[in-house]
Amino acid sequence: xxxxxxxxxxxxxxxxxxxxxxxxxxxxxxxxxxxxxxxxxxxxxxxxxxxxxxxxxxxxxxxxxxxxxxxxxxxxxxxxxxxxxxxxxxxxxxxxxxxxxxxxxxxxxxxxxxxxxxxxxxxxxxxxxxxxxxxxxxxxxxxxxxxxxxxxxxxxxxxxxxxxxxxxxxxxxxxxxxxxxxxxxxxxxxxxxxxxxxxxxxxxxxxxxxxxxxxxxxxxxxxxxxxxxxxxxxxxxxxxxxx
Amino acid sequence: xxxxxxxxxxxxxxxxxxxxxxxxxxxxxxxxxxxxxxxxxxxxxxxxxxxxxxxxxxxxxxxxxxxxxxxxxxxxxxxxxxxxxxxxxxxxxxxxxxxxxxxxxxxxxxxxxxxxxxxxxxxxxxxxxxxxxxxxxxxxxxxxxxxxxxxxxxxxxxxxxxxxxxxxxxxxxxxxxxxxxxxxxxxxxxxxxxxxxxxxxxxxxxxxxxxxxxxxxxxxxxxxxxxxxxxxxxxxxxxxxxx
DNA sequence: AAAATAGTGTCTATAAGACATTATGTC
DNA sequence: GACATAATGTCTTATAGACACTATTTT
Numbered sequence: 278x279x280x281x282x283x284x285x286x287x288x289x290x291x292x293x294x295x296x297x298x299x300x301x302x303x304x305x306x307x308x309x310x311x312x313x314x315x316x317x318x319x320x321x322x323x324x325x326x327x328x329x330x331x332x333x334x335x336x337x338x339x340x341x342x343x344x345x346x347x348x349x350x351x352x353x354x355x356x357x358x359x360x361x362x363x364x365x366x367x368x369x370x371x372x373x374x375x376x377x378x379x380x381x382x383x384x385x386x387x388x389x390x391x392x393x394x395x396x397x398x399x400x401x402x403x404x405x406x407x408x409x410x411x412x413x414x415x416x417x418x419x420x421x422x423x424x425x426x427x428x429x430x431x432x433x434x435x436x437x438x439x440x441x442x443x444x445x446x447x448x449x450x451x452x453x454x455x456x457x458x459x460x461x462x463x464x465x466x467x468x469x470x471x472x473x474x475x476x477x478x479x480x481x482x483x484x485x486x487x488x489x490x491x492x493x494x495x496x497x498x499x500x501x502x503x504x505x506x507x508x509x510x511x512x513x514x515x516x517x518x519x520x
Numbered sequence: 521x522x523x524x525x526x527x528x529x530x531x532x533x534x535x536x537x538x539x540x541x542x543x544x545x546x547x548x549x550x551x552x553x554x555x556x557x558x559x560x561x562x563x564x565x566x567x568x569x570x571x572x573x574x575x576x577x578x579x580x581x582x583x584x585x586x587x588x589x590x591x592x593x594x595x596x597x598x599x600x601x602x603x604x605x606x607x608x609x610x611x612x613x614x615x616x617x618x619x620x621x622x623x624x625x626x627x628x629x630x631x632x633x634x635x636x637x638x639x640x641x642x643x644x645x646x647x648x649x650x651x652x653x654x655x656x657x658x659x660x661x662x663x664x665x666x667x668x669x670x671x672x673x674x675x676x677x678x679x680x681x682x683x684x685x686x687x688x689x690x691x692x693x694x695x696x697x698x699x700x701x702x703x704x705x706x707x708x709x710x711x712x713x714x715x716x717x718x719x720x721x722x723x724x725x726x727x728x729x730x731x732x733x734x735x736x737x738x739x740x741x742x743x744x745x746x747x748x749x750x751x752x753x754x755x756x757x758x759x760x761x762x763x
Numbered sequence: 764a765a766a767a768t769a770g771t772g773t774c775t776a777t778a779a780g781a782c783a784t785t786a787t788g789t790c
Numbered sequence: 791g792a793c794a795t796a797a798t799g800t801c802t803t804a805t806a807g808a809c810a811c812t813a814t815t816t817t
Contacts (some may be wrong), residue, residue, distance in 0.1 A: 296582050300541050300614075300625055339539050339623050343614030369612045369627045371543075371586030380582050382543055384612050384625070462796075479798070480780060487778095502789035503794035705769075722771070723807060730805095745816035746767040770813070778805075786797070 303334030305437040326427035347386040363453035389453035460506035541623040546577030548680040563657040569670035590629040606696035632696035703749035
């Protein structure tokens, strides 16, 4: 690119006239499986932090929007279907030395994915994680049993979890972690797993059903030697602010 | 900077090997004056958007943390004293064409400043806004009476206001918009101005005094031909989550 | 005493939380 | 009928909101 007239630039800087930081996006992909909150990590094959696990990410190309870059990364690493996943910007991490080699500012996103196929009817198909160029492996981890993470990725993950815990309280984000149809017990499990505490079943159901965000499908799920559960769906498949 | 070995870089990119975006910080500085929420804007003297008003900002130098860059910008533009101002990251705006010349990703922050000197005792001294290199003027504007803004700055400002409105509901951020000592009426004015609606005086006081975030100083403020008001201070000068 | 702002209490409605038993299906 | 999960209601306490008058100071 040609150097351009510095006087045309805001506040007297010519962004091409001197070195400036690189920008990456990192995507914290979360899902719930087996009553645990799981995060998708990739194992690094290169320095720095070789063999460490890391949140998947990559540099932002000149001609790609931030949001688009994050969504592309997410799709590259997960077999997430064509439906629009829940993907939201989290925070931008920009300490000078967060990458030991170079100045890299990373815009972190977090994604919520429905629980991968558990053999249940209605379970969404979430493909296996996909290792990439400089990642030798990709794998889901219980956030309570993490390996050491590269860079400041432990901090990024913690911010994502805290954000999710907060949002659960005043929005219907939980929709993104469930299949289209689900039982109230499954919904309660989502809340309990993320908040890391048990909830009273009667109060939970009373509350959820009073909010006009769920509707019964009329169908039920029969699984074992016990009473079948009603299946519900969301009235809106998008996050909604709750009263 | 020397080109470095691409294999040392995450996910196979060498950030120096190709053009990449510039990064700026923009700081939405807000204060309350005369029952209006005011934002600090600078008038551009250069293209693009010459003579348009804009949120103050600048490029992030290689050797400066994001937070530090934002705080420096804030101090450059305002006469904010040595005390730590409320300054928090807001959101990162990264659409490819948000700057017509070049790819600029901006990390937006918002700052809350105590009301500038109104002649009252205890009023903090907030110096006059300071125009900078490529800004011919700097001025506080009522957010309800804005001139056309450069770039996507109207959107950035709207995100800041929405964030502030939300935070007011579940934290004690209001502390940052008042002097050390203040009356309950002043505090109520902060809430009413930001939320853009009136609140019931009795309910407001009852709520605030029940939260254990305020303490009476014992002093009072006498201003006109009417009963003087008690002065309060915050028990903690930092944002606190409310029940 | 007029003017102006500070300061106060009750009642109602709604929401949150504690708590235990019955219902319905499979095997 | 044994087993396993689904489903349900009451009471208590805390919170939010509507609502109007008295208190204190200066001029």
